[in-house]
Amino acid sequence: MNIPRGAGVRDMGDILEREGVIGNALFFVAGVAGQKLVASQKGTGEGDGPKLQAGEYVFKPAQSLAGVIDTITSGKVVVHQITIPEGLTSQQVVKRLMDNELLTGTPAVPVEGSLLPETYRITRGQSRDEVLKQMAEAQRKVVAAIWAKRASDVPLRSPQELVTLASIVEKETGKDEERQRVAAVFVNRLGKKMRLQSDPTIIYGIVGGRGSLGRPISRTDISTPTAYNTYAIDGLPPGPICNPGREALAAAANPARTRDLFFVADGTGGHAFAETLNDHNKNVARWRAIEQGAATPPAPGQPAAPAPAAGN
Structure with a gap:
């Protein structure tokens, strides 16, 4: 299930209850508050209590309340993959990202040739700009390494x-x-x-x-x-x-x-x-x-019609 960015503790509790992960949203809110209180009493400060992170998570059936809170504070979100084939233009790459509903934002089209075709790991709610920056950084590293060995x-x-x-x-x-x-x-x-x-x-x-x-x-x-x-x-x-x-x-x-x-x-x-x-x-x-579907193409020794001096 997905915890959207900007969701507060009560929002998260409501989502978890609605999805059947927990039985009562108030128990979740109380559990988070309790962990913060424990952190405060240990002298680490309330800011060192559980930091709930947005993202897409997998929960086990009948997972304990403490386990649910630990999962959301771990930041171990579900990771997806997106593959960018070789030979696409930057405009086509952006279209692929726009077609992926896991990602967010409307990026500008990068400079042609600045992205590395590859399989990338993405998470729900990640920005398309962030993915493009990852592709561009990968391209710079690969090009530099290959250029050095030309x-x-x-x-x-x-x-x-x-x-x-x-x-x-x-x-x-x-x-x-x-x-x-x-x-x-x-x-x-x-x-x-x-x-x-x-x-x-x-x-x-x-x-x-x-x-x-x-x-x-x-x-x-x-x-x-x-x-x-x-x-x-x-x-x-x-x-x-x-x-x-x-x-x-x-x-x-x-x-x-x-x-x-x-x-x-x-x-x-x-x-x-x-x-x-x-x-x-x-x-x-x-x-x-x-x-043209000819039954017998000209053999190597036979004359052939002239062709332009083309690479292909």
């Missing part, structure tokens, strides 16, 4: 750039075994002054923190410049496009050692990687055949 030749100038690259990796693949290789594609392209050409950056440039475009990307979307469209800008976008998880951050800090410059979906939930545009075009042709 590869010496990774072309990133700051932890913020690490988060930005990791956010792109996070949105490009959900497969653990691919993250370092996807990160390598973007690192290799940065090293060659090639545009990243990442589709998720197009989407973020259009919808921002809302997250989903709700339709396929069009040729017009690709060619329309935005601050985040890496088909139109050089280097990294001005900031993250989501909140990346630990694995994506680690992959961006220590990418695989490959020469890959391209990748495209392979029809299995993963991606086909290529070092050259010619090989990439062949991979794209196979993917298009899969999309």
Whole structure:
């Protein structure tokens, strides 16, 4: 049962009686007063008596009055969990918190990429701002630790750039075994002054923190410049496009050692990687055949239709 914040001793007694935890609210009030009197007589002062704490508690059947008071003064409230998946925007994270009825308050949307996707412990009545601060502090610690162990030749100038690259990796693949290789594609392209050409950056440039475009990307979307469209800008976008998880951050800090410059979906939930545009075009042709339901996709030796030099 829940003891709301701001409830006085009599309020608590009434709630406990109504919920069947105790038989009479007045006994609860008298019990609390008695404990305070005992504390006062021991010379510890009335302020050192039982401090009743708001929160959600579990009581045993037929628990004694003293036991009920001890439970509420212990502060051992019921702990719940909330899981924030990798790849959500800060706006989407706030929406998840707003949808959770255990939490209170209406927070501002934090800076993109400043929250760590994780499972967090929460209590009934806890403020959403408090949970967001916990997420932000966890993110700062994780980013600092990963940044300190980054590869010496990774072309990133700051932890913020690490988060930005990791956010792109996070949105490009959900497969653990691919993250370092996807990160390598973007690192290799940065090293060659090639545009990243990442589709998720197009989407973020259009919808921002809302997250989903709700339709396929069009040729017009690709060619329309935005601050985040890496088909139109050089280097990294001005900031993250989501909140990346630990694995994506680690992959961006220590990418695989490959020469890959391209990748495209392979029809299995993963991606086909290529070092050259010619090989990439062949991979794209196979993917298009899969999309169109072709019985036999082009074999590796067969000619393929040209494709843009896109990361995905």
